[in-house]
Amino acid sequence: QTPFGPIFAPNITPDRDSGIGTYSFAAFQRAMREGVARDGRNLYPAFPYTAFSKMTDGDLLALYAYLMAQTPVKATTTPTRLAFPFNVRPLLAGWNLLFNRSGVIEADPAQSAQWNRGNYLVNAVAHCGACHTPRNMLGAERQAAYLDGALVDGWEAPALSELSRAPVPWTQDALYEYLRHGIAAEHGAVAGPMGPVVASLAELPDSDIAAMAHYVASLTPRAIPVDVAPLVAASWRDLGADATEGARLFAGACQSCHHDGNGPPVFGANIPLALNSNLYSDRPDNLLRTILDGIAEPARPGLGPMPGFRDSMNDQQVAELARFLRQRFAPARPAWQGIEQAVARARQLATAP
Ligand code: HEC
Ligand code: HEC
Structure with missing residues (x-):
């Protein structure tokens, strides 16, 4: 789906009639x-x-x-x-x-071989900007807003630049974990359209994943490391006293897996939600998509699946839950505006891959 209408990807097998078999x-x-x-x-x-x-x-x-x-x-x-x-x-x-004016990427002699490899992979082959760079009205990536975050198929591909909302800044090591294993301990797991990206990167050697992580980390050189422990501790208070509908929904539907961090993970890795970029974003879209559609096919083995709640919660309940999660896990960020409309929009969209 594009803002200009649906675009269908054609057959690129070497079939002579319906594919690219006659291409020199x-x-x-x-x-x-x-x-x-x-x-x-x-x-x-x-x-x-x-x-x-x-x-x-x-x-x-x-x-x-x-x-x-x-x-x-x-x-x-x-x-x-x-x-x-x-x-x-x-x-x-x-x-x-x-x-479409840029030519083949030339190595920058002022940078290391690893950086140059990462630049080539990220910008030429893996086209990370196709999702993470916002586009102008004519559908072209805005180079002045390179990797500043954009919407794709109703999901937000978050900013990887200095506009990143991640509560803990992304480091080279964390990026490596995320791109290699689909999960980073101080961030969370991949979902939505990022899942197939990580699944296909599985074919790459470690050195290439490390090069991409190195390059992407170099885009935010001023990021200051954050001590994770207080962030997590502050968000894991006893829910007992909180009798709002959002809190009750969380206790009933989510806490068994996203529990208070003291017990063993039941499914997947149980990364604290207080570390998840989606709860800190300016938009609730990814959180809403995750609640509605879950994570049916984890990108890498070892990550658990998450059920979707599309059929068991109505729009108002999803909105209450999202409001609660924002307040609970990203208390420093302002409440989301227009959540009800965002839930209705998210519900229209088909189940994520
Ligand atoms: C098909 C679109 C698409 C492509 C291509 C893509 N991404 Fe993503 N990316 C996303 C979406 C959507 C998310 C949000 C996933 C989620 O919420 O779990 C994401 C999340 C991320 C995150 C986590 C950001 C955060 O703060 O949580 C990183 C890091 C990332 N992508 C890096 C990359 C890199 C590097 C590439 C190129 C190798 C890439 N992405 C290619 C769509 C894409
Ligand atoms: C059966 C277990 C289970 C239940 C129930 C569950 N989740 Fe999850 N959830 C997971 C797993 C597994 C992941 C992937 C990350 C991991 O392994 O920790 C995940 C990931 C997430 C993410 C991060 C998605 C991303 O793109 O980074 C959010 C947000 C989330 N869950 C919210 C919820 C909410 C809200 C509920 C209740 C409505 C809920 N979950 C119920 C298992 C569950």
Whole structure:
């Protein structure tokens, strides 16, 4: 789903009719760098060619060889039909002139080899900015707001820049844990659209994960480490005296797994909610999506699943619960405005992958 309408990803197996079987390497290269299909059609930038254009020819050739060695599958996907004027694909040539100008990423001699590798992986291959960088009205990533956080499929991809709301600043080690294992002890686990990202990074060697963590950590050099213990202790008070509806819902539906931190984790790792960025964010969206849809398929083995409460709580209950969680676990942050509307919006969206 994009603000311009639904965009369907086509078949990229080497099937000659419905896939990319007739693509020469030159045609593949043009698609990856310029966003132009073999038949000359402009491709929508939901296909992240603005990132792939930064890849080296050697890597594009390797990708081409790999894709062409896959089993061809005959399968036609729904063609993308956006409303006027976005259906006029030639307009994308103008878009490309404006927004697809960067070439292959050159190594910065002032930086270490690890930083340069991380920069290349994050910005060219893994296109982290496709979700984490906000876009302008024409759907292009705003470079001035690089990795400042954005919405994707009703989830917030949080800021990884100095705008990060994480109560404990992300360090290189924590980023490594999160990207490698899908969970970081001082933050929490991956959910929503970040799950498939971490699942696919499982193929990468440790050195590449470490390089990405190193690079992303370098974006917030002034982050001051926080002592976690008081933050967690302050949020784990006895619920007994709290008789609000939110507190009762939490005690009934959540506390068995997200208990007060003294006992063993029942499911998953039971990372204290007081450390979760989603409770500190300016928007309640990720918390609401997690409550409604749970975490059906944990990104990495060892992480527990979480049930969704879509069918057992009504909108008003979800809103009460979210209000309580915000107050309880992120007391320094202002109450969320418009929670009811946000719950209604979140409920419209399909179950997360
Ligand atoms: C498909 C969209 C998408 C892509 C691509 C993506 N992310 Fe994410 N990312 C998200 C979403 C959504 C969340 C919130 C997940 C949650 O709440 O559990 C997230 C969360 C994160 C977080 C946790 C932030 C916090 O404060 O809690 C980090 C770190 C992160 N992503 C790094 C990356 C890196 C590095 C890449 C590139 C390798 C990347 N992401 C690619 C969507 C994406
Ligand atoms: C059956 C156990 C279980 C129950 C019940 C449960 N959760 Fe979870 N929850 C998990 C697991 C497992 C995770 C993944 C992290 C982990 O392993 O600690 C998680 C993660 C989360 C996250 C972090 C998501 C992210 O994107 O970082 C939030 C927020 C959350 N739960 C809130 C709740 C709320 C609110 C309730 C009650 C409505 C609830 N949970 C009920 C097991 C549970």
